[in-house]
Amino acid sequence: MRVAYYKGCLASLSAKELDTSTQALAPQLGIELDELESVTCCGAGDIHEAEPDYYLHLNARILAYAEQTGADTLMTICNVCTLNLRQANWQLKNDPDLLARVSTNLRSVGAPPYEGSVEVKHLLWLIAEGDGYERLKEVAHKGLKGLKVAPFYGCQILRPSKILGFENPDQPWSLEAIIEACGGEPIDYPAKIKCCGFPIIQAREDVALGELIQPIEQASEAGADAIVTPCPLCHLSLDAWQLKLRATTGQDYQMPILHLSQLIGVAAGLEASELQFKRHVVSVAPVVEKLEA
């Protein structure tokens, strides 16, 4: 299937490894990426909170450029982009007056108007079921040798379920299904659906670290070799700010954190240059060694 691909800010900046692994993996999974160029940040929830009308217009503009490609689906690789775009899309699709006003505004700045025909879907949803899942099982030929992988969903791919709605937000299954299809063993732990703390990690670091420690600690205690997440913001929090837990807890967890596309990429035999593990703060070497043993 051909999709409009919106990679968002982080995959262009500090999480480039998410983009390179996604670009390398997608064709193998039968997903043809039509990368959007004339698009901006979705606002990450921050523009929604500071200038909500501007947030709506920025996201409508992204949706309009996606529509212009002729694809039905706008594919995201970030939880926060997914919620922001789906929330705007929901409002615009269900409120003709709002859609008309926003489209008029888009046209008057030279952007295409939005007709309301696009669905926003995260990569996770495209490969957790249906054709994508069948392709995944074939693509993951190298397997994961029973690697113990703790799924970490993060918040904004599950809640609010009215807007996201792919799976039961209290008992999600998609990451587990993918881990199993790749030959890994999913680890269960309560914090897998909780917050990583990232949205407030700059403004309230202590509060955020109090949230971040839950998945790291619980996944460690459950014997996980790595955590996998579908969100680059969760990734940055779990990977980079994990360093700071050393100072607050005295514990050095060294828990490797993988992007979803990297976990599948390992099982699919992607090149090191595509996976780019060297860009992680916490070393992924123990995972690689375990798989090569």
Next chain:
Amino acid sequence: MNVALKIWRYDPVTDERVLREYEVDAPEWACLLDVLDLIKDKHDGTLAYRKSCRMMICGSCGMRMDGRAVLACKERMKPIVDAGHVPVIAPMGNMPVRKDLVVDMVPFWNKIRAVKPWLDPGYDEADEKERIISQQKMNAIHKEALCIMCGCCVSECNSMESDPEFLGPAALAKGFRFVGDPRDQADIERLNTLNGEHGVWDCTRCYFCNERCPKGVDPRDAIAKLGAESVKQDVGHDMGAKHAEWFVKSARTTGWLRETELVPKTQGIAAAIKQTGFALKLAKHGKVPPPFPPHVAKDVNEARDLYDLVKQQGRDGAAGIVQGEHALGQIEFIEEAGEREHAQEGQPGAETPPADA
């Protein structure tokens, strides 16, 4: 039908906490609260829980079922029994347990009190003339006004788990209920209070509150409205507000987030310098992208022009979020000004009562 439940019992005298299983025969229409009543009547009179109205109005019977905060009077048991599931009932989270399913709500009420949950119209004596506010204007706080203060949102608040002093979703939604009230005249004072250390910008946007609220209040959206209103009224000088404003600035200049500048723009230069050691460790792995040359989006002039255009249209502040609520909300809004009929709320049971009932 035969209903099986497991209940976390807590005895404050012995400090003993045990999971007990119960089975009762209950009518098919029974909700969780009915089943608890049957257990208390027929099996164990010592079971403690709060209840009053039994119709989703009083907000007394908040508790957890299988880890989710729910109103016991709203949860029908038949689908659970049909699925052969034995749910685990526990007290709400983020509040100390007094006995069994009863939590200490004193901290909760203290936070509600802290937001001054009463109208301040800016005068003591009302004029003789009645002031009519249009339904459309009152719809700005329709969702927040539905709060029954049950505590289900607070129970699962991720920020409050980490910072127990966080005002939390219920108190902040109550705060917006008055900030957004067209009759209230104390907005700036209220916003200043709500922008405190444990206020608006403590919210981590986990959206558990929206997911759990049994009345469709959507407390997270109320918090975002407070943020937007704080920025509009220039009250938001918190680091959280600066963080949010930097995203706006980024979109208006390069289109994409200017990621590396986010730290000094949020925390200030001095605090950012203290982070140098951490930043260097991150930089080693490419996690601190250089700000130059800037990562500029194609056709970014459109995003810049859009900003100027929407600012002229005057839907900034909370109004920018309220405008989308008719489509987003879990409740219906009354459209016509002055219309007396109440909007239909989401019904607790699956069955619709017959028209002649």
